[in-house]
Amino acid sequence: MTVSYPLAELVAQLGGRVLGKANVRVTQISTLEHAQANQISFLTNSKYRAQLASTKAGAVILGEADADATELPRIISDNPYAYFAKVSALLNPLPQVFAGVHPSAIVSDSAKIDKTACIEATAVISAGATIGAHSVIGAGCYVGDNVVIGNHVRLYPRVVVYHDCVIGNNLIAHSGVVIGGDGFGIAMDAGRWIKIPQIGRVVIGNDVEIGANTTIDRGALDDTVIEDGVKLDNQIQIAHNVRIGAHTAIAGCVGIAGSTTIGKYCLIGGSAGILGHLQITDRVEISAFSLIGKSIREAGSYTAIFPFSKTEEWRANAVHLRHLDELVKRVKTLENTIGKDA
């Protein structure tokens, strides 16, 4: 199933322009370091220009600023990184999916499965669920009662979607994802926790991707909402009644507590956290490992990282954090003393 494209056809489909031989054919995309003669590579940052001299790639994708940095056959694009993604998608089409329900799948009589959809082995589709056109429900997935899944959705093996959740078109959910488990709602009553029924849903827009083992809890009363174009990495925890704005991207292991709203086009670094009931405005960047404990009203970059050092140095420095208030008072006293003296 190897496919190949001449550069001329790539630009015909994807835009940009060719410099050098436009009939060079490429069969795969690769790094400058590892590319072979039948492969195309790319340069997304001029500071790696030196690698152009030594690459064995048959062609490269470059930005305008680097257009003349090599004599290799090349495609010039305004956004070489996105161009690379598009070329890779052409050269690496998804495996063909065969419509139909595997004999080992367990599908409720009242489920509505589009005839172009694929239900893989041992998947379970519950009563009243709807699976849209060209969607693939992977092996061992579980789709609960009355779930609605749109078109061109791909659930990889062992994804669980609890009852009543709604998923738009083009979702990609990787293995181990759990959508719609109960939010963590408990009330203390006479020395015991009482469970608060979680009667909201999870509602996911179009063009969302969710990484392996990420969990998104259903709402307590209202819904948990993931807007269009949101991209979630692996092992993320989204609590009940969170809303994530369109086109926000979140790296692995992030935890977002209940009822927090995150704006559009935010970027959240790995293992960061956001406490509950906060508002994060659009276009906020949160660094990896940073806990956000208050609402953020202004776009920009926010950080809370303890700088690492050799352990013995850390020990010498960190001990003073438990006495920082005292240190500040000592400095104040010195200032007062000097001030009085002066």
Place this chain on the structure above:
Amino acid sequence: MTVSYPLAELVAQLGGRVLGKANVRVTQISTLEHAQANQISFLTNSKYRAQLASTKAGAVILGEADADATELPRIISDNPYAYFAKVSALLNPLPQVFAGVHPSAIVSDSAKIDKTACIEATAVISAGATIGAHSVIGAGCYVGDNVVIGNHVRLYPRVVVYHDCVIGNNLIAHSGVVIGGDGFGIAMDAGRWIKIPQIGRVVIGNDVEIGANTTIDRGALDDTVIEDGVKLDNQIQIAHNVRIGAHTAIAGCVGIAGSTTIGKYCLIGGSAGILGHLQITDRVEISAFSLIGKSIREAGSYTAIFPFSKTEEWRANAVHLRHLDELVKRVKTLENTIGKDA
């Protein structure tokens, strides 16, 4: 399957007292903001009293202090949050479960399945396992050899319980939970790690809830123990030989290292961590994102959070943490100099 209750019947079942029309019927619970005329809402904090004026709810649940804050039909309770939970449970009964073993489930001949239990599609029940009365083993769950599961337990789809673990009554375990995987026990021997067999079990008391994708490892020699009434959110990691005291609640993404004992009625915030071989006494609160590195002998609240700020401000401030010991010495020198001068 809509149910409805008049206020009079709610107080007959749940206590409290009605002010206003006791024959008003409610069919669902909702927030003050979104409630409709056939719904009941609640106010758990007097500072949101203003919302009472604009709510369209047909009735509300209030604390004594707010009993006269509206003329809506209302139930007065000492603990309106817990009351709300109980009303919601009445209005949202769990779907009825049909006893029996789905034909696609794989059940060992030597497993003992109560005749009121439900084994859903594609679940696997291994040799010698016991499933108690009214328990539901969800689709695709795996129950290992000789596992004992009590009554009224609910395993959502794709839960795994390894061999020999013991689970009490009323456990709710959400999808992706893994109970009884091997603890992380390795010994270095001549440049290679040797595995230490993990021969303990996981023993879980009554009335426990475990969130999606949480993992609880089996003990190395003795057992890992989760006491009655413990509530665990999603994506938590409980290492081998940990003991969690009764009615402790732990938020998402927390990691607890091996052989640590946590007391009763503790509250542990999201993404917090507790190192191994520690003792945490009863009624300790640990803030989100805080690492506890020593035993805590005194009830109270503990925190270790680096405050976030704009990244440029963080950069200016955080750089000094690597020189904090030097700063303290400089202040000491100043104090000595001033002291000598004075």
Place this chain on the structure above:
Amino acid sequence: MTVSYPLAELVAQLGGRVLGKANVRVTQISTLEHAQANQISFLTNSKYRAQLASTKAGAVILGEADADATELPRIISDNPYAYFAKVSALLNPLPQVFAGVHPSAIVSDSAKIDKTACIEATAVISAGATIGAHSVIGAGCYVGDNVVIGNHVRLYPRVVVYHDCVIGNNLIAHSGVVIGGDGFGIAMDAGRWIKIPQIGRVVIGNDVEIGANTTIDRGALDDTVIEDGVKLDNQIQIAHNVRIGAHTAIAGCVGIAGSTTIGKYCLIGGSAGILGHLQITDRVEISAFSLIGKSIREAGSYTAIFPFSKTEEWRANAVHLRHLDELVKRVKTLENTIGKDA
């Protein structure tokens, strides 16, 4: 299936020497505190010597330094902790595995299953996959197209291995592990994220163990690589194109960002993080909860932990971190003033 060994046979198989009665038989290993007369215990740290006096163990494993610390029958070893692990493995053999494919498993005609392998109930083995000798594919596992799995591999129930990944011999992967999900590769193009196809694989060496719900993403272009003897605890996230050096051990909940290379014999504490595109040399120790944001060229121990304290003390101290740069400037001013005065 109880097995028992006299001490004489243990040293014949495992080395070391016996002091006291060599014909004492032991059936299980236990802690000094809980051991019974037919059990063997061990002391790995001389500071717990006092427990030797009260133990009811029938025999103990000791280091040379403690050889005379008891009169109990005992085995003396250079490395009593590793010795304990080996004795435990003898006393706790894995349950026997029966070769063959369970009738409910779904195995592609083009898969190559060694005749000594065991494919458990409801497992799915895809086209072109290879399963080596004596390997066990647990209930509900999914093995993708063309995956190669070596000999003596144990996948516990509900492990997923995506297409084309390569796994060496003796892997142990616990439930919920996902190997080969797509890396988090996205490119912004005109206000929308484009997916970057992840066409690399995950390649895992020999003698690796992976804890429950850990995820290892496939490479974007080249492979993600886990070298021989690596030990990974639960809930770890390994991003695309990471390389982990041989015999490195990583505790639970760690996140490692894309394209980072970690050396051999590193030890990484729980919930630590390592940013992307970094180089960590051999024999680096990273403390729990520490974020590593730059490459580490020198072996040793590194830490970035905010020390915990009572919340009111934390509040008083932490507030100054947002003004640390100002504090340093105030000290500088004082130094200048004093210097001028002096």
